[in-house]
Amino acid sequence: MQTPDGKDIIPGCEPWSAPGGPHGVLVLHGFTGNPQSMRGLAAACASAGFAVDLPLLPGHGTSVADLATTSWADWSDAAADAYRSLAARVDTVVVAGLSMGGSLTAWLASRHPEIAGIVCINPVVSVPDETVAALRDLVAGGVDQVPSIGGDVADPAGQEKAYDATPLAPLLSLAAGADDLRADLAKIECPVLIMTSPEDHVVEPVNSDLMADAVSGPVERVTLERSYHVATLDYDKDLINERAVEFARRVTAA
Numbered sequence: 675m676q677t678p679d680g681k682d683i684i685p686g687c688e689p690w691s692a693p694g695g696p697h698g699v700l701v702l703h704g705f706t707g708n709p710q711s712m713r714g715l716a717a718a719c720a721s722a723g724f725a726v727d728l729p730l731l732p733g734h735g736t737s738v739a740d741l742a743t744t745s746w747a748d749w750s751d752a753a754a755d756a757y758r759s760l761a762a763r764v765d766t767v768v769v770a771g772l773s774m775g776g777s778l779t780a781w782l783a784s785r786h787p788e789i790a791g792i793v794c795i796n797p798v799v800s801v802p803d804e805t806v807a808a809l810r811d812l813v814a815g816g817v818d819q820v821p822s823i824g825g826d827v828a829d830p831a832g833q834e835k836a837y838d839a840t841p842l843a844p845l846l847s848l849a850a851g852a853d854d855l856r857a858d859l860a861k862i863e864c865p866v867l868i869m870t871s872p873e874d875h876v877v878e879p880v881n882s883d884l885m886a887d888a889v890s891g892p893v894e895r896v897t898l899e900r901s902y903h904v905a906t907l908d909y910d911k912d913l914i915n916e917r918a919v920e921f922a923r924r925v926t927a928a
Contacts, residue, residue: 675688677730677735677736681736681737681740682736683730683735683736684708684735684736684835686710686835687708687709687710687730687734687735687736687835688709688730688735689709689727689728689729689730690709690713690716690726690728691725691726691727691728692716692717692720692724692725692726693725694720694723694724694725694726695723695724695725695763695764695765696764696765696766697723697724697725697764697765697766697767697768697790697922697926698724698725698726698727698760698761698763698764698766698767698768699716699719699724699725699726699727699767699768699769699770699922700726700727700728700729700753700756700757700760700767700768700769700770700782701715701716701719701726701727701728701769701770701771701775702728702729702731702753702756702769702770702771702772702774702775702776702778702779703728703730703731703734703771703772703774703775704771704772704773704774704775704776704904705773705774705798705823705844705845705848706734706741706822706823706824706836706837706840707734707772707773707775707824707834707835707836707904708730708734708735708835708836709728709729709730709735710834710835711772711834711835711836711904711906711907712728712770712771712772712775712906713728714906714907714911714915715770715906715911715914715915715918716728718915718916718918718919719770719918719919719922722919722922722923724768724922725760725763725764727756727759727760729752729753729756731748731749731752731753732744732748732749732752733748733749733844735835737837738819738837738838738839738840738841741837741841741844742818742819742841742843742844744844744847745843745844745847746847746848746850746851747847749774749778749851750778750781750851753778753781753782754782754785757769757782757786757789761788765926766788766790766926767788767789767790768789768790768791768792768793768921768922768925768926769782769783769789769792769793770792770793770794770795770918770922771792771793771794771795771797772795772796772904772905772906773795773796773797773798773876773877773903773904774798774848775795776794776795776796776797776798777797777798777799777848777851777852777855779792779793779794779797780792780794780797780799780855780859780862780885780889781851781855781858783861783862783864783866784855784858784859784861784862785858785861787861787863787864789864790864790865790922790925790926790928791864791865791866791867791921791922791925791926792862792864792865792866792867793867793869793918793921793922794866794867794868794869794882794885795868795869795870795898795905795906795914796869796870796871796874796876796877796879796881796882796898796903796905797868797877797881797882797885798848798852798877798881799852799855799856799859799881799884799885799888800852800853800856800880800881800884801848801849801852801853802878805849806846806849809842809845809846809849810846812842813842813843813846817842818841818842818843819839819840819841819842820839820840820842821838821839821840822836822837822838822839822840823836823840823876824836824837824838824840824904825904826874826875826876826902826903826904827901827902827903827904827907827908828873828900828901828902828908828909829901829907829908829909832904832907832908832909832911833907834904834907836904856884856888859884859885859888859889860888860889860890861890862889862890862891863889863890863891864891864925865891865892865893865894865921865925866885866886866889866891866892866893866894867893867894867896867917867918867921868882868885868886868893868894868895868896869882869895869896869897869898869905869914869917869918870882870895870896870897870898871898871901871902871903871905871908871910872897872898872899873901873902874902874903875902875903876902876903877903882895894921896913896914896917898910898913898914
């Protein structure tokens with residue numbers, strides 16, 4: 675399978691969708707990841723009767739070189755296109771995302787008040803200034819990528835098909851996008867379900883607290899005690915699926 679611009683997609687990383695309705699769920703994967711990490715959640719929503727779209731975001735699921743040419747603008751544009759496509763086919767939409775996908779989920783909700791509710795799993799809303807400064811120093815010194823940030827899973831059976839390296843220019847773009855998003859979190863008035871891994875080696879758990887404190891809508895919290903960052907593939911994946919489906923049913927019924 676190929677992307678719309680002719681890039682070969684790594685087997686197992688393809689976008690996925692399922693018919694259903696009258697309500698829909700848009701599912702968004704994280705940075706350097708792909709739909710494989712979210713397929714279980716998407717399938718659980720589809721089994722519950724929702725129409726589901728799980729897109730492959732630009733630069734992902736193909737090669738690190740492809741990711742290196744993309745930015746927050748590309749990923750947010752793709753998320754917006756996916757949302758509009760799904761919203762045109764159903765009455766109401768819930769959006770769910772992991773990590774950067776959680777950031778994009780919140781970004782959509784800040785711009786589309788008609789969204790019924792959002793589910794954010796270990797979302798990124800703030801990258802520490804010292805981290806950004808260190809990344810910029812690396813880029814200035816000629817370093818364009820660092821080892822992979824993917825695969826942070828406690829369960830040995832939960833393997834993520836993430837890239838084996840992390841390009842720095844897109845990572846800096848994600849940090850800037852998160853900073854811009856943080857100022858808009860108060861615009862989110864729909865119900866929000868935030869699921870957080872206390873032991874996360876990629877995104878500091880305080881990001882979930884920042885989001886919970888900033889949004890204007892009602893907030894529910896779930897602690898993923900047994901999982902690391904890619905919790906959708908980890909020991910708490912069934913809990914995530916159950917709580918997300920229950921939340922989606924409730925907010926779309928309302």
